[in-house]
Structures are given as C-alpha cells and as structure tokens.
Amino acid sequence: MSGRRIVVTSGKGGVGKTTTTANLGATLAKRGRRVVLIDADIGLRNLDLVLGLEKRIVFDLVEVAEGRCQLRQALIKDKRFESLAILPAAQTREKDAITPEQFAAIVEEASAHADYVLIDSPAGIEAGFRNAVAGAAEAIVVTTPEVSSIRDADRVVGKIAAGGKPIRLIVNRLRPEMVSSGEMLSVEDVCDVLAIELLGIVPEDEDVIDTTNRGEPIALREAGRLSAIYDKIARRLEGELVPFTTFDRQGLFNRLMGALKAG
C-alpha cells in the first residue's frame, strides 16, 4: 500500500512552509512512520538547510527526473532517524526544468516505500507551485494570522479545491498576547475566512530561527513546547481526535496587573 502524498503550501512566502514540512516530517518519523520530504523549490532550496543535511547532497530532484540517477540514490537519509529521508531540489536550475507529470511520477515512486511523502512547495502560484501540487493527493495550507497571508492562502485554497484535494490548515506564528490585545487576528478569524479544516495552531517562538539556522528542527527537542504541538498535529493528521491547545489569553504580566488592580 502506498503512502499519503501531502503538499505543504501557502501562496505567500516566509510563512513557514519549509519549517512546517521539516518539523512535521521529523515528528512523523519520531512516531515510527517512514517519511520522505521533497523540496519542490527548484533554484531556491532550503529544506536541506533546515534539516542540517546540506553538505550531504549528491543528486537532486531534477537529476532524478532526467533519469541521471535513481530516486533511492538521490534520497538523503536523516542523521537522526532511519525512517526520514529528503529529496533535495536542484539549486542551479529553473522551475521549468521539470514537468508536473515528471514531478507526479517521482512522488508516486517515493510513496511506494513510505507512509508519508510531504512536498515543500515554493512560494507563489507559478510553475513551481503547480509542480508541487501535481503529485499530491492532499494539501496542508500554512498561513500566519496576517491579512496579506490569509488573502494569499485563500487564493491557493481556491486553486487546490478546484482539483478536489482535501485541504487542512495550519495557523503558524500566532502571538496570543497580540491576539488578546486586539492587534492580531485570532485563529477563529482566520478559520472564518478560509473555511477549511483546522489541523494545528503553532505559536511564534523565537527559538525557531535559531534552530532553523542550526539545522535542528525544533520539534526534536525533548519536552519542548513546540515538540508537543507538532506531535498533536501529527496525531491529528493520522486521524486521532486531539483537542486544540488553548493559548492563555492573558499573559503573566496582565494577570499580575489584574491581580494588583483587583487588590
């Protein structure tokens, strides 16, 4: 039985597609699933960096498509998990170096030996996006709680929904303290606009930049706040009913102030 083929996309760039792909992939692998991550951002690859595998690249996606190597030769096994591998994008080629049909064939082949194939889509809605979506049977749309990001996500949801693929939503980089002060849209606001199934809510965490720079997905930290959150997302993806984390709407400072005023 072949594995699930899921594209991670957003329309807008910089909302956390690559970080989400790496963390969700690592979490699924930690749960014992066989996972292949495919970087579809030809020319601007980054998934290898986020996983700390950039020095181990020998072959890439385009070389597989052109038949210059086998898929299994191009897959890089993660250092931390036997069951996690990535297929890097080509860095010095263009998005049109590969056709949607070629891309879909590679995804299909990868899914034969994996439980999950996660495809990290490039930003935008051009050829690179069309390739990334071509081979997927499901989609995860990542958005931040910002008007511009939601507008772009809505456009992407429209494009994917037209193809009939199930779409789930991850709201990324939420700052609960800004939501409670009315300076940021809430998860409810975002869900109202996009009207797709909510898969997860990931709070802003300043350590993400650092762990990303170091090539160590934050989800791999023992007992970390985000590790627990990605674990819940992975379990929901596997069909478990997991309640959503409610982020304390009152920060510590406000609570102290409230307590002082009340006194």
Next chain:
Amino acid sequence: MESVAIEREIGAEPQRRGRAIVLTSGKGGVGKTTTTANLGTALAERGARVVLVDADVGLRNLDIVLGLESRVKYHVLDVLEERVDLDEALVPDKHSENLRLLAAAQSREKDEVQTAQMEALIAMLRERFDFVLIDCPAGIELGFRNAIAGADEAIVLCTPEVSAVRDVDRVVGLLGNRFKPQLIVNRLRPQLVKRGKMLSIDDVNGILRLPLLGVIADEPEIIITTNRGEPLALRKENPTGAAYHAIAAKIAGEDVPVPMPPAAKQTLLERLTSLFGGGRS
C-alpha cells in the same frame, strides 16, 4: 502614451527620467511589500513623485499594506491590455499626496504579462514619476523576471536567517551586474543577536558583500500597521519609521549614516549579574 512620445520627438522639453528600483529577495516573507510601502511613503513625504507597482500578479498585497484595497479599480493588466489609461489605473494614496499605487491583477496569472510589456510600462511610469518602486513576487520564476525587466536598480531584502541569505545570494547572482544591488537587512532582533541566537549584520553581509542601505528592526508594530494599512513611515517619531526615512534619504542621494536599530539593551538578569557578579568575571 502617444502624447508623451510626440513631446519627446519634438524635443520641446528634455524629459527627466525617474529611477526604477525593484525590491526583491528570492525568499518570501522577508518584507518586500512592507518595505516597498514604507520607502514609497518616505520618499513621497520628502516631496518626490512616487509610484509603487505591485508585480505580484495573482497574489497582490501592496494595496492591503497601504490600506487601499477597496479603492483599487483597475490593475496592471488593464493598462497593459489597453482597457484603461494609465492615469485611470493609478490609485492615489490616502496619506501621501505624491504617492500612487498601480495594483496587480488578483485573478490572473503571471504568465499573462509579457516581459516586453512590463518594460514598456515601467518606461512610461519613469516619464511621470521621480521614483518607480517595483514590489517583486517571491521566487525566481517568470514573475521575478517580469518585475526586474523595467528596473535599473535593485534593493535586495534579507532577514538574518541562513535560508534567506542563501536565497538572496542566488538572486544577486541572477540579477547580474546591471542593477547595482544594495542591501537592506530586515527584521533584525538585536537581543537575539547578542545572545548568539541570530545572525548579525556582519554575518549576513560577510556572505553577501553588498553596499548596506539600512537595517530595520523586527517589531510587532509592523504587523499592526500592516494589518491596518498605515505604513509606519508615516510616523517619523517611531524609530523604525525614522529608519525608513533615513533609507529614503540615502536612496535620494543624501550622505546620511546607515540607519541601525539601537543596540540590545541589557536584560534585567545581565544588569543584576554585572552589578553583583562584576568582580568574578
């Protein structure tokens, strides 16, 4: 368009051509649109005639950041396909008298714009404005190539992240020598740099080696003003607003220092440590 061409042929008045600057980055979400809106506002507040062109066909956002989304009636493709005059399509800004927006088409695709058409459009805008700032889409596909087509200068935006630096380096390579790219380091958090958890400006520019135009701090206020559609550059008393004005001054050719966010303040713990543990270091 014709009248302009005729005027030039006659040579009655030598036309002063404005500067066309593309803001690009490779990676998305590093602040191209926010920076375009803020620098456009700052340049316009200096008295320059400025037009902002949203080149992100299908995923436009510059109208939102400027708070003009309900005033957009026509877009770039309406002009290119000659359904409306350029004047008709230019949306006047709410705040700055000298600022105009040319919105992208939202329900169209990037491959509906031809590179030669974009070149012609930007050339036309340069006849009428002192600055044409072009907000480039993320990536390096056709949308990127169209956005840079009519420009002769580039501002590249980079956040202090390894992935952003790698993407910018690639974009600088693709731009080649024509655009004299200058760098803005965006969303720097001095506190994180100090704690060794973020790349420093030297780390970033040690790799990129570009003329540094300015450094903008990461601050929540940007998200708020962006959601509200009021660029921070409207508030000169705000340090980030002031930084945009300093960058605008540099772009306009003034010899001002590179704007930098204030150095990280000592944390409470560090202050206590230096007070009580000073002798033991």
